[in-house]
Amino acid sequence: MSQSVLQPMKMAHIVFRTANYEAMLDWWTNLLGAHAVYKAEFATFLTYDDEHHRIAIINQPHLTEPRGKNISLFDHVAFTYSSLKDLLEGYKIRKAKGIVPTICINHGPTTSMYYVDPDGNRAELQVDAFATAQEGIDYMHSDEFKRNIAGKLFVPEDLIARLEAGESEESIKKLVVGEDEVMDEKQAAEFVKKLVGSNTGDSAPKETVISA
Template sequence: MAKIERLAHIGVHVRDMDRSLAFYRDVLGLQVTDDDSAHGMVFLSSRPEVEHHEVLLCGGRTVGEEELWLQQISFRCPTLEDVLEYYARFLEHGVRIEYTVTHGNAIGVYFFDPDGNRCEVYWPTGLKAKQGYLEALDFTRPAAELVEQVRLSVAEHGEDGYVDTRLLSGIDVGSEGS
């Protein structure tokens, strides 16, 4: 049965990035591990050698009339097979899936809980890739093929990061991958 190893990180929307960054970095003592200013994201960790980020700060606390707080809750799995099993379980139970992706340093599935909160289960690949890094993956493919696709992608884009804008635009790339 698929297993979650631990709560890994949360993402929060902030009103003032500079103020929030100063708090998490200077007051709490978290280290900035990546900064994707183009997409309004800063990644922080208390243990960067163990976990790339434990907190993700995202600009844009409000969208129209709606105030956003939670960006995501992420759970780390011990194996890729656990992530793939969760994906199958989500399909079986009608869980709304946002996308199946790699961040270069991880492979995961984003989904929504019954209250519409975005969540993620992921497996760390052990590869280093500048964040933000977001590329669609086809979870109907075997685990070994997914790992090889990610390895090749990181070899090409790991230094600079990569964002598949189709995913950010809400275009359903489904199981077509990238």
Template sequence: MADDPVVLRFSHIGFRVHDLDRMAGFYQGLLGFTETDRGRLPGADGETLDLVFLSRDPDEHHQIVLVSGRPSRLAFNPINQISLHAGTLPSLLAFHRQVLAWGVDDLQPVTHGNALSLYFRDPEGNRIEVYVDTPWYVSQPARVPAPFDLPADALMRWAEAHARTLPGFRPRAEWRAEMAERMAGRGGGQAPG
């Protein structure tokens, strides 16, 4: 019997924090996560770790795990970003208004050509992206400030006009078909040589 390809689906992320309760409150308050569990575990170095499990999906026990014990001094933040899909452009724009009301740090509405994204920082400086896909593909990376003060239909027209000026512009469906073919040919998780 031939080995079946391994099917993987992203499930959750866990990261260390300084102030567990403040961070849990932020992710619950602004981002709408629900605390599904909380507890303690012994850590690898004999320390006791406090954990908070958060989810927005009743089929997922947790999508984010906040873990105590983030070192006080790091040369840089190892988390590049935590990305959440907003579902629809009106939902993203409504969320943008919520974020403005919260007064979060480093608010950046942008287009990547293939997505409209809102970037901001959580209380400990981790970058969060809330985004929607556009119906187009453009070569990445691409990042340009976007006018989120426009109504949804006008913003989408603006985004398309801009995307058409970028290298690789084409319908997302064409790009998706190419990626599906490329990924199907990969097998899945086979050790080299």
């Protein structure tokens, strides 16, 4: 019997190579409220917590546009917030800086906002719908999740208004799937394909943000 691979303790950091060095630094710093632990002409190391670096950006001016049509590549990285309030407060701050999400969607397990950096990489900022990871796993094994595994679009300002009106975070985060919103796996795949484009170089249409 083969031995199981040892699991890592945690995910440590993500590294980007870019020809848009300063633009990428500015974007990721503002997206995550990060700061530079070390900055040089060839690379900068950013963090937003007690880790020595979470994001590294490597300056490679010779690089050409990396995105083409219908190619296989890394899709996105996700960061979790501790509350819906924090996610929405961050949205307002980023919006004031000109950083807005291309897709806002309640997946069921998470309420998520997707952003696209200057190089076309996607970042998902999310809050969990459930108090524990096991509850999230149980939901993903449920018939309710199978009714719509893609999720429903939302308008951030609508969620802000509901929160300010006193509705609980648990209620706002709960995905309610109507009979006309049920999707099988094929329909969900088509929905996501139209939403994000055929590859990560294609930005989602702006109207997807407001088609709740």
